[in-house]
Amino acid sequence: MMRNWARYLIFFQYIGTKYSGAVKVPPHQLCKKGVQDHLEDAIRGLKPINQVSLSISSRTDTGVHALCNSAHFDLQRRNDKPPFTEDVLVKALNFYLSSEQIRVNRAHRVPDHFHARYRAQSRTYVYRIALGTGHHSLLPLTESNLCWTLRNTELDVGAMREAAALLVGVHDFSSFRAVNSDMPFKSPVKTLDVASIQRGGSFAQSHFHREIPFWELTFTSRSFLYKQVRRMAGALVGVGQGRLSVPQLKEVLEARDSLAYPQALTAPAHGLFLTRVDYKETDLQHSPQTSCSGNSED
Structure with a gap:
């Protein structure tokens, strides 16, 4: 060389x-x-x-x-x-x-x-939600276009976690992908390793004039289908809002059909962050740090 x-x-x-x-x-x-x-x-x-x-x-x-x-x-x-x-x-x-x-x-x-x-061994996405803010102008400027603002002051997090558990594992995620030119060439079967819902936060949380509850939806898999994460996030929020029941979400998953996904539930792009891409240390040369967090995942 x-x-x-x-x-x-x-x-x-x-x-x-x-x-x-x-x-x-x-x-x-x-x-x-x-x-x-x-x-x-x-x-x-x-x-x-x-x-x-x-x-x-x-x-x-x-x-x-x-x-x-x-x-x-x-x-x-x-x-x-x-x-x-x-x-x-x-x-x-x-x-x-x-x-x-x-x-x-x-x-x-x-x-x-x-x-x-x-x-790449895995990719992790985090979807950020701010509650009780019907318009982005009600957010601190540090959060502008960096989260999904919802009018809801509360979500049924228990139901969301029950629904998220249904998504974890090996599934045909055809219902959670949007139509694009790659569809004929990519298998819809994916392994979702993590689907979790946890309290989030904001840099301005302790300095802003009012408290805004933040939630984070985290998804980890080796790879995802086109718009799969945004569709999963939107469906889980729909469950939290009572617009979609846990059994209905299961039916959507089992339908294995992109058209089975409910209209207007897809979460907007601006709340989504790619937060990690992980590699095996053995695939890198003289690189002790193999991910953005400094850890590797096999």
Whole structure:
């Protein structure tokens, strides 16, 4: 392998409000760019010899946020210069990203066969809900476009947890995926390892003029179907609101049909965060930290 060539895995965060999802936007589409477009522009700022191509592990939708997404790319430097160290690479990329709501958390040099998407062992999403706030203008500014605001002052959390338990395990999640072009090529059978409902919080909680109850719905799986997390979150909130019973949610799951999912229940994008992408330590080279939390999951 050439001395000036290296493959890197980067972990990065972004506020998804102004971006057209995580992946790049086709050149002919006159709309806002994807996070990948800006990351690739930043890599080009390093003036590599090779063509820049980023492979993202998790394709979040328009408006969805991430505290930890990941991607790999190859970089060959000019004039036989040695590969960037990981710390220098992070600082350089963040310099070029300074005008965007995107930041690289850290980088790892990885083996040349490593693939950020296919080597990922699990992905974790957290869906955030704020109660008793019928409009986003009632939230502290620190929460604007970062949670789903509900008029409800309470949810039936017990029923939500009972419904969430039905989703855990190996299931055909056809009812919880939205129609897209990938449908014929992806199996609807997924293993959901975690579906939990816990109290959440806000940075401004102790400083704001009124108390706002926050809840977090957490989902972990090796992979998810298109809009599966938002549909599961919306269905669980529907149970908490009394709009959907636990037996009805079970019927939706067992129908294995996208059309069986109740209309208008899908949770909005702006409450969703990708919070972890985990890898096996053995798949990385000289990298003691393998996830955004510093832990690996097999």
